[in-house]
Amino acid sequence: AIRMTQSPSSLSASTGDRVTITCRASQGISSYLAWYQQKPGRAPRLLIYGASTLQDGVPSRFSGSGSGTDFTLTISCLQSEDFATYYCQQYYSFPLTFGGGTKVQIK
Amino acid sequence: EMQLVESGGGLVQPGGSLRLSCSASGFTFSTYTMHWVRQAPGKGLESVSTIGANGAITYADSVKGRFTISRDNSKNSLYLQMTSLRPEDTAIYYCVKDRYCTTTTCPQDHWGQGILVTVSS
Numbered sequence: 001a002i003r004m005t006q007s008p009s010s011l012s013a014s015t016g017d018r019v020t021i022t023c024r025a026s027q028g029i030s031s032y033l034a035w036y037q038q039k040p041g042r043a044p045r046l047l048i049y050g051a052s053t054l055q056d057g058v059p060s061r062f063s064g065s066g067s068g069t070d071f072t073l074t075i076s077c078l079q080s081e082d083f084a085t086y087y088c089q090q091y092y093s094f095p096l097t098f099g100g101g102t103k104v105q106i107k
Numbered sequence: 108e109m110q111l112v113e114s115g116g117g118l119v120q121p122g123g124s125l126r127l128s129c130s131a132s133g134f135t136f137s138t139y140t141m142h143w144v145r146q147a148p149g150k151g152l153e154s155v156s157t158i159g160a161n162g163a164i165t166y167a168d169s170v171k172g173r174f175t176i177s178r179d180n181s182k183n184s185l186y187l188q189m190t191s192l193r194p195e196d197t198a199i200y201y202c203v204k205d206r207y208c209t210t211t212t213c214p215q216d217h218w219g220q221g222i223l224v225t226v227s228s
Contacts, residue, residue, distance in 0.1 A: 001168070034214035036152075043201055043218035044152065049208075055216065087152055091212045094165040096142070096154040 002026050002090050006099030012107040019075040021102045023088035028068045032092035035064055035073045038101075039084045047086075048073065078104070109133035109217045111202045116222035123192050123226070129185040129202030129219060137180035140205040142215060143187045145198035145224075155200070156187065170196075192226045199223050 003026035013019050023033065031051040036044040046055045048064040051071055061076045075082055083106055088099040115127040127143070143155040156176040157165045164176055175188040185202055199221040206216035 032210070032212060043221055045218075046206065046214055046216045049206065049214035055206075089152075089214070091214055093212070094154075094157055095167050096144075096157065098152040098154070101151045 001095050002029065002093060002097050004088055004090055004097050004099040006086075006088055006102050008102060009100060010103040010105060012105045013078055014107045015078055015080055017078045019078055019082075019104060021073045021086055021088075021104075023066075023071045023073070023099050025069045025071075025090055025092075029090045029092035031067045032090055033064070033066065033071050034089045034091060035062075036087045036089065037082075037084045038087065044087065075104075109204070111204060111217055111219035113200065113202050113219045113222035116200065116224045118225045118227065119192055120228050121192060121194060121226055124188070124190045125192065125224060127187040127189065127200055127202075127222060127224070131183045131185065131202075131204070134204070134217075136178075136183040139207075140213065141178060141185045142203040142205075143176060143185075144201045144203050144215075144218075145196075146201070146221075147195075147198040150198075153198075158185070189224070192224075194226050197224060197226045 005024045033051045035048040038044040052064045063074045085101045085103045087101050110132045112130045119125050140159045142157045158176045173191045177186045201221045202219040203215045204217040205213040
C-alpha cells in the first residue's frame, strides 16, 4: 500500500495567517491526490482533488499544489471556520490511503 | 440532494459479527464506486473496503478474510458484513461515494454521517 506522510501533525495559527500543510507519498501518484477537512463530530469534507482542483463550494483561500510524491495544501488567510483537521489521500491505487492528519488549532 | 445513511452499528463482543447497511439516495447509485472508511476514536481515516460499479472489490489487509462488502443496486444499498470482530475494529464507519470523474480512480465527495461500531466484552 502507498504510504502518505503529512506534516506537521498539528499547528497553531491565528485568524488571517497563511498556513501550509505538506503531504508526501511513498511512491509517485501523479496528481491523484485529494485533501479533506474534518471538524469534530463531523464527516470529512472534500476540499481539493487532482492535487489542485477546488471542489464546488470550497472557498478560494484554499489551494493545492504538487505532483508525483510531494504535495501542499495552503490556506491563504485563515478564517475561524478553518480550524479543523486536514487529511491528504491518494487515490492512485487501491487500497486508498490517507495521511495521518494535521490539526489546525487556534494560537 | 445526495444522501448516505448508515445503520446496523452497535456494541458487539470480540469474535462476534455485525452487518452494516448504507441507504443511498439522490444519485444513480449503480453507476458509482462506493467505499467503507473507518475512523477509530481520536485517530485518522482508514479505507476498509471498496466496491466498484462493475463489482470489483478491494479490502484493507487488516480486514481481509473477515469483512465482506456487497451492494444491491435494486435497493440503492451498500453493505459491510463484519465477522471475527476485534477490539481494534472499534471505530466510526462511514459509507462514502466517489465523485464523478473521468479518470480510472476518483476522490470521494459524499460521506454518510457515520455509524459507531464498538467491539468490547
